Amino acid sequence: MKMDQGSLIETAEELYESAPCGYLSTLPDGTIIRANQTFLTWIGMERQDLVGHKCFQDLLSVGAKIFYDTHLAPLLHMQGFVSEIAFDLTCADGRSLPVLANMVQKQDAAGRPMVHRITLFNATDRRKYERELLFARQKAEQATQELKRLNETLEERVAHEVAERLKAEEALRQAQKMEAIGQLTGGIAHDFNNLLTIIVGNIELLQRRLPEDADRLQRAADHAMDATRRAATLTQRLLAFSRRQPLDPKPIDVNKLVAGMSDLLRRTLGEVVVLETVLAGGLWRSQADPNQLENAILNLAVNARDAMPDGGKLTIETANARLDEAYVEALAEPVPAGQYVLVAVSDTGTGMDKATMEKVFEPFFTTKEAGKGTGLGLSQVYGFVRQSNGHVRIYSELGEGTTIKIYLPRLIGSDEEPAEMPAKSPAMVRGAGETILVVEDEPDLRTYTTEALRDLGYRVVEAGDAREALEIFEQHPEIELLFTDVVLTGGMNGRALSDEVSRRRPGLPVLFTTGYTSNAIVHHGRLDPGMHLIGKPFTYAELASKVRRMLDGEQF
Structure with a gap:
């Protein structure tokens, strides 16, 4: 049977209005220009009160508004779409409605945003299921632990046939023994690891400086390094006991x-x-x-x-x-x-x-x-x-x-890209006698960094805090690079030191280092975009490559 075009258009409109999901169209500023009946029913509003009078952001909960401004809107602008984003809407009667959202940004021929198409799925049942699943998992874990305790108690009764009081006393003695062993091994391992740090650093330095034809000495250094690694592994096992739990990877x-x-x-x-x-x-x-x-x-x-x-x-x-x-x-x-x-x-x-x-x-x-x-x-x-x-x-x-x-x-599966070859270490690019000011308040790290840079052919002057660094900086006009930790003791951090050095000598390269992940540092305001950072821990080769590129004025 042949249908006329008007009937087809009416049928499509009915499907749009009664779809099991909510459909919205908004302008780039969030103004709602179209919504289907399913969405109107969910939030309890009339079409004439919503379309042209409300922004999508007006319907979001407080947390969802923050998420929209800081994450969702920038991501949509950057890649043109977002998929399966979870947040809560606020209905006309004040209820919270959990939803999953897919958004697509439509652009004109010049690439300017024209309209946002939003598809919403009611996630009420999913949220309820997640809560029930979490509660069930907690109950299962409690039941597993309780069963384990009961089995241990049963095994102890069968194996040792002791009274409940004796078992409690034995458990107390065991706990006290574990506490004593933990304190003893913790203290020993701490001091031993300090010694191992010095030993490993000097062996690594020796390995780098041995001539190529010193095979016997190289083997001796390798054996010493193997022994220190075994010693380090032993001390690590004294400090941490792995939980032997069954996993379902x-x-x-x-x-x-x-x-x-x-x-x-x-x-x-x-x-x-x-x-x-x-x-x-x-x-x-x-x-x-x-x-x-x-x-x-x-x-x-x-x-x-x-x-x-x-x-x-x-x-x-x-x-x-x-x-x-x-x-x-x-x-x-x-x-x-x-x-x-x-x-x-x-x-x-x-x-x-x-x-x-x-x-x-x-x-x-x-x-x-x-x-x-x-x-x-x-x-x-x-x-x-x-x-x-x-x-x-x-x-x-x-x-x-x-x-x-x-x-x-990383999981390499049949549907994944072929495995890449292991990345080679950065090239050992040596210095040409340039002078570097190293600022680090941790003595061991400062010693490692300065020795590595000297081994690479640089001249190094060092300071333990920012104020000492400024004094040294004035005494050494030949300094060509400042290498500083972001967080320093003494009331002046690495960023403040960098600003003062840049004021005194504009254009001097500055390389920061820190143990924080870079995004946390950036968002906390401690490192502005455009600053150069090498994260801890860094290897000898990474330090060589980064410093050389900074001195050569490369953009990266």
Whole structure:
């Protein structure tokens, strides 16, 4: 049967109006110019009160407005579309309506935005299911732990046939013994690791300076390095006990996992902590237990929240990363060199001193008051990452905040691009006697940096804080590069030092270094765009390449 054009148009309009999803069209400033009946029914408004009179932003909850301004609108402007973004709308009667949104920006021939097409899906059932799933998971974990305790108690009764009092006394003695062993091994490992740092640094220096024909000495240095690595691994195992938990690794999109946790994280963090997610485009897939990865991120978020009692900012970043041979060989527990998916959690909290950072992954170690924490959160993170063949690193500066980086191996599957060859270390570009001023308040790091630069052929002058650096700067007009940590003691940070040096000698290159992830530093205002940064930890080759490019005036 043949239908006329008018009937077809009417049918399409009916489908649009009664679709199971909400349709909106807005101008670039957010003014609503069209909406279907499904959407009107959801929010309880009449068409004449909405179209032409309201902006899309007017319908968002407070948190959703912040998310729209800081993330959604810039992302839509940058790539022309966004997919499956979760937030809440505010209905006419004050109800919150959870939705998933897809947005497309239409442009004219000149590339100017004309209209935004928005498709909304009612996520009420999904939100309810997520809450039920979380509750069920918590109940299951509680039941598993309870069953484990019951089995242990049963095994003890069958094996030892002892009274309940004797078992309680044995448990108490065991706890006291573990506490004593933990304190003893912690102190020994701390002092031993300080010695190993000096030993490893000098062996590495010796390896670089041995002549090529000194085969016997090279083998002796290699054997010494192998011994120090084994010693470092031993001390690391004294300090951290892995949780032998069964994992269910699956291919995962870490960006989707982090985005899907946004609502849970915001509820966990509370209103005084602002959550920011910086999700990398083109992020590789990884293979890990998604539930345990969620637990790890949640543990880190809870620790960050507790470190910001007066509020602050939590930044979760994802990125593709490569760990080169030089980096992984220096680790106490090496991982394969290659490609990794990075998840970094940064806070603006109280930070930690060196002594605290050395113990954070020990089971039962906590800085919280009695009853506020078990001390197992970070040890669970550490155990999960190591069991997943990954790597975890912590950076913190007292009074400035903490960054914890989780590296999970990239998954190379049949539907992925072919595996890339391992990245080669940057070329060892030597200096030509240029003078570099190094400013670092940590003596060990300053010693390593200055020795490496001298070994590369540079002349180095060094300072422990900004004020000492300015005095040295005036005494050495031949200085051609300032290399400074961002956070310094003494009341003047690296950025203030850079500004003062630039005022005295405009155009002098400045290279910053820090243990924070770059986005956290930028958003905290400590490093403006255009500044040059080399993140800690940096390798000998990376330092050589970056310094040479800075001195040569390359743009990067």
